[in-house]
Amino acid sequence: MLTKEECKAALQKRILALAGTSLDEASAADKYAALASLIRDYIGQRWVDTTRYYDDQKQKQVYYFSIEFLPGRLLDTNLRNLGLREVWCEALAELGIDYTELANAERDAGLGNGGLGRLAACFLDSLASLGLPGHGCGIRYTYGLFEQSIIDGVQVEKPDTWLSDLDIWEYRKAGKAVTVEFGPPLGTVKAVPYDIPVIGFDNRTVNTLRLWSAELRDGLNVNYSSLTPGDIRKLLEYKNWVEAISQILYPDDRYEEGRHLRLVQEYFLVSAGLKSIIRHIKRKQGSNLSYLANQIAIHINDTHPALAIPELMRILMDEEGMGWDEAWDITTHTISYTNHTVLPEALEKWPVDQLRSLLPRIYEIIHEINERFCAELWKRYPGEWDRIAAMAVIADGFVKMAHLAVAGSHSVNGVAELHSRILQDDLLHLFYQHTPQKFNNKTNGITHRRWLLSANPGLAGLITDTIGPAWLQRPTELERLLPFAASTAFQQKLTAVKQDRKEALAKFIFDNYHITLDTHSLFDVQVKRIHAYKRQLLNALRIMELYQRLKADPGLDILPRTFIFAGKAAPGYYLAKKVIQLIVTLSKQINNDPAIQDKLKIVFLENYNVSLAELIIPAADISEQISTAGKEASGTSNMKFMMNGAITIGTLDGANVEIREAVGDENIVIFGLTAEEATACYQTGQCDPMIIYNQDERVRNCVNQLIDGSLPVIGDEFKPLYEYLLHPNGAFLELQDFAAYLDAQAKIDRLFRNKHARWQMAIKNIAHSGRFSSDRTVKEYADAIWHIRPAEIPQR
Numbered sequence: 001m002l003t004k005e006e007c008k009a010a011l012q013k014r015i016l017a018l019a020g021t022s023l024d025e026a027s028a029a030d031k032y033a034a035l036a037s038l039i040r041d042y043i044g045q046r047w048v049d050t051t052r053y054y055d056d057q058k059q060k061q062v063y064y065f066s067i068e069f070l071p072g073r074l075l076d077t078n079l080r081n082l083g084l085r086e087v088w089c090e091a092l093a094e095l096g097i098d099y100t101e102l103a104n105a106e107r108d109a110g111l112g113n114g115g116l117g118r119l120a121a122c123f124l125d126s127l128a129s130l131g132l133p134g135h136g137c138g139i140r141y142t143y144g145l146f147e148q149s150i151i152d153g154v155q156v157e158k159p160d161t162w163l164s165d166l167d168i169w170e171y172r173k174a175g176k177a178v179t180v181e182f183g184p185p186l187g188t189v190k191a192v193p194y195d196i197p198v199i200g201f202d203n204r205t206v207n208t209l210r211l212w213s214a215e216l217r218d219g220l221n222v223n224y225s226s227l228t229p230g231d232i233r234k235l236l237e238y239k240n241w242v243e244a245i246s247q248i249l250y251p252d253d254r255y256e257e258g259r260h261l262r263l264v265q266e267y268f269l270v271s272a273g274l275k276s277i278i279r280h281i282k283r284k285q286g287s288n289l290s291y292l293a294n295q296i297a298i299h300i301n302d303t304h305p306a307l308a309i310p311e312l313m314r315i316l317m318d319e320e321g322m323g324w325d326e327a328w329d330i331t332t333h334t335i336s337y338t339n340h341t342v343l344p345e346a347l348e349k350w351p352v353d354q355l356r357s358l359l360p361r362i363y364e365i366i367h368e369i370n371e372r373f374c375a376e377l378w379k380r381y382p383g384e385w386d387r388i389a390a391m392a393v394i395a396d397g398f399v400k401m402a403h404l405a406v407a408g409s410h411s412v413n414g415v416a417e418l419h420s421r422i423l424q425d426d427l428l429h430l431f432y433q434h435t436p437q438k439f440n441n442k443t444n445g446i447t448h449r450r451w452l453l454s455a456n457p458g459l460a461g462l463i464t465d466t467i468g469p470a471w472l473q474r475p476t477e478l479e480r481l482l483p484f485a486a487s488t489a490f491q492q493k494l495t496a497v498k499q500d501r502k503e504a505l506a507k508f509i510f511d512n513y514h515i516t517l518d519t520h521s522l523f524d525v526q527v528k529r530i531h532a533y534k535r536q537l538l539n540a541l542r543i544m545e546l547y548q549r550l551k552a553d554p555g556l557d558i559l560p561r562t563f564i565f566a567g568k569a570a571p572g573y574y575l576a577k578k579v580i581q582l583i584v585t586l587s588k589q590i591n592n593d594p595a596i597q598d599k600l601k602i603v604f605l606e607n608y609n610v611s612l613a614e615l616i617i618p619a620a621d622i623s624e625q626i627s628t629a630g631k632e633a634s635g636t637s638n639m640k641f642m643m644n645g646a647i648t649i650g651t652l653d654g655a656n657v658e659i660r661e662a663v664g665d666e667n668i669v670i671f672g673l674t675a676e677e678a679t680a681c682y683q684t685g686q687c688d689p690m691i692i693y694n695q696d697e698r699v700r701n702c703v704n705q706l707i708d709g710s711l712p713v714i715g716d717e718f719k720p721l722y723e724y725l726l727h728p729n730g731a732f733l734e735l736q737d738f739a740a741y742l743d744a745q746a747k748i749d750r751l752f753r754n755k756h757a758r759w760q761m762a763i764k765n766i767a768h769s770g771r772f773s774s775d776r777t778v779k780e781y782a783d784a785i786w787h788i789r790p791a792e793i794p795q796r
């Protein structure tokens with residue numbers, strides 16, 4: 001085991017070697033780089049051992065294909081999982097180095113938009129921590145999700161240059177490059193893997209996240225002795241095009257615009273990923289691929305990697321010489337698919353012409369898949385043209401990626417009970433009728449190691465002091481906190497932990513925004529991507545309502561609240577940007593109004609990312625999960641908040657339904673239309689917002705304020721929001737749920753006055769959060785879909 005003294009000496013030496021400077025002169029970034037590079041030393045052997053063990057034991061392995069991974073910072077996770085966090089913290093303290101400052105020098109690996117990429121990162125952590133043979137496969141974007149700042153109330157985007165610090169965790173494997181072939185005129189591109197170790201918690205497993213980068217192919221066809229200007233132009237075009245492939249992450253969350261480069265990225269990912277997997281299998285286990293489905297599982301995270309289906313068919317047929325039927329049998333038994341959304345605008349479809357010209361052979365295969373699939377349907381449902389047209393993989397000139405994913409895989413899952421039911425009853429109903437055995441649910445989860453142990457060490461320590469450390473390995477053991485729910489002593493300790501986190505957040509906000517918060521006010525938090533269906537606008541409207549009431553009656557008896565928002569809007573999403581502007585405008589108006597006597601404060605924090613989430617969530621009293629019922633597939637921040645003792649106010653949507661089941665109706669505040677009621681609303685058109693606008697004076701007052709000059713903006717800035725809210729069927733039922741939301745907020749106010757009851761609720765939430773650990777989710781995938789088993793990597 002490493003000693004403190006060894007750590008101290010090693011760090012000084014490494015700083016000298018890397019930065020060429022002494023410890024006193026070194027910046028936080030230098031110290032971070034040195035420590036991270038030392039961790040690389042510890043990982044190497046374990047990584048090799050893990051890979052070798054899987055190969056020797058012929059372990060079935062899963063490859064999780066995802067166009068996004070959002071791991072956040074890795075230093076603390078890696079130290080902790082290696083069991084080196086304590087010794088290093090002590091060593092750093094003795095050297096006079098602030099560990100937090102050093103760790104904060106790391107830039108977030110922000111290769112994802114939000115929930116989808118974060119889920120993939122939580123799954124990798126759980127796979128490794130459960131000792132399961134599972135790896136990630138993604139794209140190494142040069143620029144991650146844009147950096148957001150707010151200037152004059154408006155979102156401004158800047159490129160995220162995370163790689164400028166040279167990502168210390170990645171290992172470039174130039175020798176393992178593969179080529180990816182596009183149709184003419186694009187031709188061949190080289191894909192170079194960058195491997196990032198994924199370290200298991202308290203075991204010897206080190207799995208791999210392999211991220212692909214596009215590079216110029218070797219051996220360009222040029223005659224150097226007679227380069228014409230035309231040759232040079234062509235070369236440059238090729239170079240620019242290749243570099244563009246892995247340059248940027250598309251910043252649209254749940255919106256697919258059908259951009260050409262995105263299709264290129266999708267094929268680049270799956271072709272490179274599959275080629276390297278197949279090459280590895282053939283090297284280690286021989287050239288017969290007939291049993292591929294017993295050797296590997298490929299999981300596609302949403303439809304972005306769905307071209308894995310025709311690409312695997314192509315490899316098995318064109319390169320391995322198999323016939324269609326055998327290749328199809330192997331492909332469909334290898335691939336499984338998770339659906340992440342039912343929003344129509346988020347469902348991927350590619351114009352036939354575009355796909356055919358970019359990827360002629362892949363299109364040919366998809367065409368054949370469609371022909372055979374439709375023939376099968378015709379046999380089963382003779383004469384039912386409408387049904388077959390509705391299920392076809394190619395229809396109306398488009399390739400429908402969800403249909404391709406369902407037809408070409410053996411398992412289709414949603415990400416929460418409600419969402420899976422909606423898939424079966426509605427979005428994919430015909431597919432469910434056709435192959436019900438493919439459909440299942442896997443409720444999402446979050447890694448309790450990052451979201452509790454790392455993000456909230458004070459709470460983790462309190463829990464361990466109270467019930468022992470078994471919850472770290474088996475998070476459902478958090479239920480052993482239940483007997484302490486009514487304990488005043490435990491409640492007081494939890495109160496102190498929450499207060500400490502609120503003060504830390506308040507300090508961050510003061511340092512960065514010069515806003516002073518009352519840390520005894522309720523921290524009422526909504527942090528997530530800005531999207532109409534998530535209804536930040538509903539939240540803003542009720543703040544306007546509360547503000548009006550308080551203005552009218554300054555003596556109004558309310559618990560002081562601090563409203564905290566954060567989240568990025570897609571750069572082209574006009575309405576979402578308007579919502580940000582509204583929130584920032586309200587903060588200017590309300591924070592500076594002396595009549596409010598600091599009873600209300602609003603902050604919009606810039607550049608929401610994993611690290612900011614780790615700072616905000618432990619400080620929250622109230623978790624706002626208020627999407628239109630039926631629209632949020634699962635949500636995962638709802639789980640992070642409950643695990644940190646916040647009380648959820650939410651709709652019966654996504655995993656909120658299961659959180660309510662877990663904690664009981666008395667420990668969550670639920671309001672609003674159900675998914676069925678919301679659907680009925682849309683279908684019957686009975687929910688014309690004008691009816692509510694005319695009936696409810698509070699609605700009218702708030703909505704009118706968007707256009708009547710009450711808000712401190714010049715001109716008609718918020719008219720688009722006004723029109724959106726009153727459009728007969730444009731909105732996400734904000735006004736329909738408004739009254740119920742106000743009632744629910746009043747209930748929260750009452751609940752939080754009784755401190756004993758409130759902390760009891762918080763403890764029950766923490767105690768029941770174990771089932772939302774991604775360890776549970778990943779175990780379910782491993783057992784029921786991937787059929788992989790844990791490996792115990794031996795000590796060498």
Ligand SMILES: *Cc1c(COP(=O)(O)O)cnc(C)c1O
Nearest residue numbers: 114115528609610613635636637
């Ligand atoms: C957890 C997380 C999300 C997902 O939040 P939802 O509220 O479930 O949409 C998005 N972004 C970041 C940075 C996260 O950590």
